Amino acid sequence: MINVAVLGYGTVGSGVVEVINTNHESINKRAGQEINVKYVLDLRDFPGDPVEKILVHDYEQIVNDPEVDIVVEVMGGVEPAYTFVKKALLAGKNVCTSNKALVADKGRELMEIAREKSINFLFEASCGGGIPIIRVINSSLTGDEIDEVTGILNGTTNYMLYKMSTEGCEFDTVLKEAQQKGYAEADPTADVEGYDACRKIAILSSLAYSEYFDYKDIYTEGITKITPEDMEYAAKLGRTIKLLGTSRRNEDDTCYAMVAPFLIGRDSPLYSVNDVFNAVFVHGNMLGDAMFYGSGAGKLPTASAVVGDIVDAAKHLHTNIFTNWNSTPAKLRPLDQVSGRFFVRVKREAAEEAKEVFENAEMICLDQLPEECAFITTDMTQGEFCAKAEKLGDKVLAKIRVKD
Amino acid sequence: MINVAVLGYGTVGSGVVEVINTNHESINKRAGQEINVKYVLDLRDFPGDPVEKILVHDYEQIVNDPEVDIVVEVMGGVEPAYTFVKKALLAGKNVCTSNKALVADKGRELMEIAREKSINFLFEASCGGGIPIIRVINSSLTGDEIDEVTGILNGTTNYMLYKMSTEGCEFDTVLKEAQQKGYAEADPTADVEGYDACRKIAILSSLAYSEYFDYKDIYTEGITKITPEDMEYAAKLGRTIKLLGTSRRNEDDTCYAMVAPFLIGRDSPLYSVNDVFNAVFVHGNMLGDAMFYGSGAGKLPTASAVVGDIVDAAKHLHTNIFTNWNSTPAKLRPLDQVSGRFFVRVKREAAEEAKEVFENAEMICLDQLPEECAFITTDMTQGEFCAKAEKLGDKVLAKIRVKD
Known part of the structure; x- marks a missing residue:
């Protein structure tokens, strides 16, 4: 039996309990063992709710219980999630989270701890709700x-x-x-x-x-x-x-x-x-x-992704699953040097001027908007675009990037 | 170093060699070891091709070489693929294949051998080319x-x-x-x-x-x-x-x-x-x-999926990855009892009769096709549909299923 503690009984947390209860048979089969929710942590009480009996208010009870194999963090926000997750990993417990703020801010450090301890910090539900994009990039x-x-x-x-x-x-x-x-x-x-x-x-x-x-x-x-x-x-x-x-x-x-x-x-x-x-x-x-x-969101799709991680963690309780994420910072190209096309709306009286500045851009006019017109630029760096757009000053009504 | 033998140097086989050569650095990093193509098996010769030096014509050389860890079967067709793959698995070698005919026909038996031997029979590329749908269903x-x-x-x-x-x-x-x-x-x-x-x-x-x-x-x-x-x-x-x-x-x-x-x-x-x-x-x-x-197809997308399996096999050389496929035959509902809607084209003179048979079906007529008309049925079993359509005999010009 694999014991799970769910931190936070909000939308995603209650969804995780629901998914595990509804599909318990197939989930246990895929995990190779029974997945048991031993604790739910929340500051609130839930009288009458089935989780009432396993509800705890003190995180120490979870982190100090050697029977807890997997901690599921679905509280959201960086704190106290970060403190709780770090403690869990340091105590040798696998962690699954749906918390994008935590992963984006502290993921590097938490993955590193998991790697050192031969356990896992998994976060499929942090991006795209039910879309299994993280495992696709990482493993497929x-x-x-x-x-x-x-x-x-x-x-x-x-x-x-x-x-x-x-x-x-x-x-x-x-x-x-x-x-x-x-x-x-x-x-x-x-x-x-x-x-x-x-x-x-x-x-x-x-x-x-x-x-x-x-x-x-x-x-x-x-x-x-x-x-x-x-x-x-x-x-x-x-x-x-x-x-x-x-x-x-x-x-x-x-x-x-x-x-x-x-x-x-x-x-x-x-x-x-x-x-x-x-x-x-x-x-x-x-x-x-x-x-x-x-x-992209919603209680059950997100919870389904969290449970997918729980199953993976259950199968790799003491083996770190390789994550292709390292600490070298990406060399980000300054945005000014990034090329693209732009959609631009200008006041109708600036149409000729815009054509000159943007090399014979083809103007589009809508009957219902007689006081303006618009065009799409050729491919140019954002630096070039801004310099050109500046020449038109407040005659520019709107600018939106175009993706080809 | 992980040694790979590629069976078949056709479109997919040459693609596998190309993917491994082109992305060798990132692939080796993800596999945790160097992936080396030790043999390519083909009946033909490829004079001047870089694989010339590692080309073999006799499968025994591959299956009897204890250094070969992974056999990649990309020949297509059930035979001799089946014989080769079975021998490889029985010799304790992991197998990755793109061969849907082999998987659909013999997959059950081959997966069972892999399970018993604590090795893997992987087949991501057999469905949907580059789409990693098999691992998504199986692991996510x-x-x-x-x-x-x-x-x-x-x-x-x-x-x-x-x-x-x-x-x-x-x-x-x-x-x-x-x-x-x-x-x-x-x-x-x-x-x-x-x-x-x-x-x-x-x-x-x-x-x-x-x-x-x-x-x-x-x-x-x-x-x-x-x-x-x-x-x-x-x-x-x-x-x-x-x-x-x-x-x-x-x-x-x-x-x-x-x-x-x-x-x-x-x-x-x-x-x-x-x-x-x-x-x-x-x-x-x-x-x-x-x-x-x-x-869905194409040399490199399919080869990319095969190489994804090679990396997975390299990380699990002696551990069977759980595959959610068992031998119990599915209880297939007879097609007659499956419900759906149908699009039907009939001769124009049968329009009234069709309306009667199909409970006031709404007729669609196209100017360019004056001698016929068409309609979409309500939801009904295929058995019911066939019985009704039969009444119209050869006045039915075409029938196609509709998916809602």
Whole structure:
């Protein structure tokens, strides 16, 4: 029997208990032993809930119990998660977590402790909810050198952009609706400003390129400036707008990573990833294009990923599973030197000037927006683009990156 | 150093050597040891090719060399692959294969030998080329009970159907073009009749439901009867036609599996899987919907999947990786009892009769096809459907399954 302690009985924590209870037979078979939830840690009480009998309020009871083999951290946030997880690993207990903030901030150190102790620190559920992208990069695409990872990594903002594109509503209206539906939190900053996606692309990039990406160094732009007018142009261009976390390894071994809204075309497999779904696109030097799609969040999909890690930990209680993540910091190329195309909206009176500055850019005009027009630039570095856009000053109404 | 012998220097075999050479540094790092191709077995000679020096014509040299740790079988076909692989396993050598015919036909026995010997028989590349779907089902979705697997599992037919839908050409024209491009073989039977997809859905279903699916028991219908007219109706209905391998586990623990062309709608994540791409959709009782997309065939994507298995075998040379595939045959529900909807084309003069037989089915007429009309049935068992369709006799011009 493998004894598990679940830290935090919130959405994911209660989901983990539910998955283990519902599928216990097949899970035990795959783990090779019975998986038993021995403790649930939470500050609250849950009178009448089946976990009442195994609920503890004091973490010391868990970390000091030699029968606990696996600690499942699903509290979220860096503290006290970090302190608890570190103690568990130092006590020789395997840890599975869904906590992207913890992994992005302290993952390096925690993986190192796990390696030294021949145990595991697993975090499949930290990126992409139910999409098993971490194990795919770590254990399946081992014959490949990955040169691009691009994902729709945040379900809340994907839902909001989808609603804006299909129903033409304003950002604020959609945000309120998302909050009412429970898709967005009361303080939506982490989602709409891209901070959540930033931590996820930092984790995925660190795994994909085996160099450490510090999330604090990643340029991050949210979706708060996106308007229904942007969506109208996107539709006219046969495109849509998605918040992407994207990173690339260049041939000179430099990398870049960023989070920003992008106009993407119908040819992209990410184009039809709608609603609260997430997807991660990966390009490998041998594999070519691949994409992994699924529920980006939600109680049970995320819990399913955590339980997948519990099964893996159960099979490798005293063997460290190789994680392709090392401590060498990635050489990030300055964003100014990163090339791409841009969608730009300008005041109608600046159309001729814009054509001059942007080398005969082809103007698109919409009947319903008579006071402006828009265009897509040729490929240029962001430095060049900013210099050119500056010449147009406040005649520029909006600029959004374009992904080919 | 881990010594590998590659059986067969055709498309996939030469790809495996190329992947190992190109990415040797990262592959060795992930395998924890140097991966060395010690032998290549082929009946032919390859004068001037770098493998010339390690080429052997006699399999005994490989199987009797105690230095060979991993045998890579990429010859295709059941024999002599089966004899070679069995000998390798009995000699204690791990085996990685891309051979779906071998896995579908003999996989059960070969996995059993590997288990007894504490070695591995790995076959990631046998389904979906570069898509790492086998390891995902086997090692990631272990917290879930999967109840549906549906895939576009054959690149050749997906390319052909895509061309038929976008360019309106006839089956024969598209087949010739596919053959000229090297996408279809001179004898295209295995692809266009669905036999290839049948073996793949048998393998995926056996893994997903941990019951053995015999490919010989799976109803298989190819794409040879699909016409440009079918595609015109599909477009009118906002749908497209794809060859799907699909299986389901029902709540009463019966299963079904089939390969057939289906009309699928825009809401399906499989709708926009075009060209030679493959994709596998999986539904889990906790995970919900997930989809995995990538190159379905091709030298390097398939070779990349084989090399991923080589790395895994190198890390588990003397430890059997649990495979969720057992020998209990699946209880297949007779096809007659499987429910679904059907798209039916009838002669225009039979429209009223068809409405009567199919309970006020709504008729769709296309201007360009004045002598016929079509409709989609309500949900009914295939037995019911056949009985009804029989009443219309030769007034039925075409019938294709519909997937919701």
